[in-house]
Amino acid sequence: MDLKLKGRIALVTGSTSGIGAAIAQTLLEEGATVLVNGRDESRTAEAAEKLKAYGDAHAAAGDVSTAEGAQQVVEAARRVGEVDILVNNAGVFTPKPFFEITDDDWETMFKVNVMSGVRMSRLLAPGMKDRGWGRVVFIASESALNIPVEMVHYGMTKTAQLSVARGLAKTLSGTGVTVNSVLPGPTWSEGVEQFVREMAESEGISEQQMKEEFVPRNRPGSLIERFAEPAEVASLVAYVCSERASATTGAALRVDGGIVDTIA
Template sequence: MDLKLKGRTALVTGSTLGIGASIAETLLREGATVLVNGRDESRTTAAAEKLKAFGDARPVAGDVSTGEGAEQVAAAALALGDVDILVNNAGVFTPQPFFEIPDDEWERLFRVNVMSGVRMSRLLAPAMRDRGWGRVLFIASESALNIPVEMVHYGMTKTAQLAVARGLAKTLSGTGVTVNSVLPGPTWTDGVEEFVREMADAEGVSEEQMKSDFVPKNRPTSLIQRFATAEEVASLVAYLCSDLASATSGAAMRVDGGIVDTIT
């Protein structure tokens, strides 16, 4: 399927690894120019070089969780030309019991997971509106709806992303700019692999056994009963970035393996 992304430029925050890197690769395969973002300049450059195997990938380093860093990334991106697509993917998670989460950790997750998208959208979406075409995506999580007891602060940030995305979609109503959220379920990435490895060590089982057992045990409502791949998430994101998804805005699209046990 031709998603008609040739000639479009996409900025994907937090795209040196994991879901972000898979989104970047998928958009490149569809013909878009992709601006690869990470906090560390050398890692960002290395990731962009690797992604050049699939198309026109360019590094744009900077920490989008700070106001100064977001402005730096936006300025560097715009110096390369118009940004048509913004994928707010930068995010962190830290499993921690509720009563042990200090204030600064609540605030850190909010800065990275929520304010990065707020800032980047504020910096880049007005120009999309003025040109009459644009796509803004927030990579949220099924944890926005099923708050995980082992990381309530993470779930809170993902719920906040849904509110921001819906409000921004209303703000940009009728402009040709769509805004949507994507809600992955448990997805096998480098960060999740490390998390599962630590759980396996703590419980004295193999990493493969923990990987196999994690979703059925911890997310029993999953209909696919496994981790999704980053590529499966990226496929939905790429569609929502395309011309073909022009009638979809203000939506929270799930690629959660059926974990959320509601019809809507």
């Protein structure tokens, strides 16, 4: 299926690795020009260079969890052109028992996971509205609905993203700009790999064994009974960013392996 992304310019925050890099690659393969973002300038440039194997990729370094960094990224993007597609993927997670989560932990998680998307949307969505076409996607998580007891502060930010996305979709009603959330389940990214490696070491088993056991043991509601691959998440995101998804807006779309046990 042709997603009709040729000629579109996309910015994917937090796209030097993991799900973000997979989204960037998939959009490039569909013909979009993609701005790759990360906090570190050299790492962002390196990631963009690698992604050039798949299409027209450019680096747009900056820390989108700060107002200054978000503005820096937008300025870099506009040197390439007007952004048609914004994927708010930048995020962090840190397992920590509730009573050990400090005020700084709560604030940092909120700044990175929520305020980055708020700022980037505020900077870029008005231009999409003026041009009569645009796509804004928030990469949330099934943890927005299934709050993980091992990182309540993370779950809180993912729930907040759903509220922001729904509210922004209503704000942009009838403009040709859609706003949606995508909710991945456990996905085999670099951060998750490190987390699983540490769990394996603490239990004295191999990383591969822990990888195979983690989802059935810790997320028993999963219907696929495994980690998803970043490319599987990216496929849904690419569709949501496309011309084909013009009637989908204000939605929370799950690519969670069936973990969320509801039919709506």
